[in-house]
Amino acid sequence: MEKVNSIIAAVLKITIEKAAGDHIMKDIPTWDSLKHMELIVAIESEFGIEISGDDIAEMLSFDAIRQTVAKYAKEKS
């Protein structure tokens, strides 16, 4: 999950330590819709996955993002 944390940190301009914690979208001022799109695109491109609309709708916290990526990575393998 370090890769996911790095993507979160780079896109939202926060430290890697913060990205490794659990925060919801509302808590991170730089996490607006533009950055949210960037985040999803970067994750999909890095892991070679395409996340469904229903799953994207749940990706509103760092933990939820990591869980979703883990689910897709498992399905892929």
Next chain:
Amino acid sequence: MTQNFNYNLGQKFQQISDIQKERIALKFTNGEKCTYADINDLSNKIASFLLDLGIVRNDVIAILNNKSKISYSIMLACLKIGAIYTNLDPKSPIERFNKMIDLCAPKILFYYNDAESNAVTKEYNFTSVKGIEYGRNNFLQSISKYSNLLPDYNNIVTGNTPAYIMFTSGSTGFPKGVVITHANIINFIEWSKITYNTTCNDVFTNINPMHFDNSVFDFYASLFAGATLIPAGEELIRNPRKLLDTINPLGPTIWFSVPSMLVYVLNMRALKANDLPTLRIVTFGGEGFPKNQLRLLWSIWGHRITFINVYGPTECTCICSSYRVTDDDMKNDALLPLGPIAPNFYALIAGSNGEIINNGEIGELCIGGPNVGLGYYNNHEKSDEVFVNHPLITSHIEKIYKSGDLVRFDNNKKLLYFCGRKDNQIKRMGYRIELEEIEAALNSLSYINESAVIYLNTEIVQEKIIACICSKELDEFKITSDLRRMITIYMLPDKYVFYKHLPKNQNGKIDKLALKEECNL
């Protein structure tokens, strides 16, 4: 039979409410509803309360607007007594917020009690402005003693009384406050009724934040046509699937947003073909709609929903042209036309020397007509730069607005096409950003010697604000955190590029073209 002469918006709203007291004005996403009589009575009470506090015509009232029954009623109350309301962004960094307050010197700042509003109000020093928290029961108690009738004072509110101030980015680092009058808006309302064929059965979305110019359409095109408005809060908008699930049963018929919002909905794979079955018009403006994404939306909705692209600067009351999208528009990659200029407007296209162009060449769009605002609040210098006399009329004064937008007019199709900007203004999520405002913020940081901000939207680098800086501080988190005190989040650079010296051109100025080439890798 006598007919009412509604020369101000307070009278106009009173008349609409008198006719359809029990019809629904606001449908909230939590299921609550509010009739025209409800908000009309409430706004009249607040109007009398404001008069009692000594507020008079032309006084400014600032609002941190949470899209509640009370906050809309405060706007209406201001209109009824000729006070000028300004909806401020509760997420503004405190330094920017202070600049806006200093500029418009409001007599009252209405705020509400939640984390978003508190973010700015807890840092704000209420010494020069009276703060009123409107979200609490004691506010409703304090106005309950007032009459629910339109105050007589309303008679002195004329068509040329300012109605609102809308803040937008300023190139000197200071936001500019555009002043729009009652008469400007009355013309806008009449245009919108005809263009959208609005009836009292229509239901508009209010997705746009109230401090953003597009909300002018949401508020005035709906409530001043006797239609219904669905206020949508920011948290809901962040999650487009939830937004659609929530507003589906409320039966929206007209959706207005920036294209970025629709792109967000599409990219989040949130839109299903059967979403919003009652919708008859989707209208968008504030920026160009990328064609690939537009085609995708058209393929889902185009067969049953009318698409209208609109254009207009904040300085000309939100919208001044519209274009109905057709199948043919999907066959090319060009941006949609801006449309013909709206009735009761005129457009001049000026060449680089100020000469009027009639031959289809590219020039600056200058707009004239009754939607042209009064200028920038407390900023004569900037106002005089862009609100200028019509160059061909010397017998009397007729103001036109120089938009800075480069356009061409196709004489055969009678349509305007957007071709770029004359200056360094960009759009992000529809918000206007003067890149100089970001540079001014960077240059105010003690550790930055020199800066230049560029915007790249190429095949290689998409929609990125890049700060090229000579800085003693190399920690991007620290720089971003310092900038956040001064500029809003959507203005923050996406990337920093560190230089020992910025390249200069032959005139000794920073060579932005060279920087763009270097960064486009």
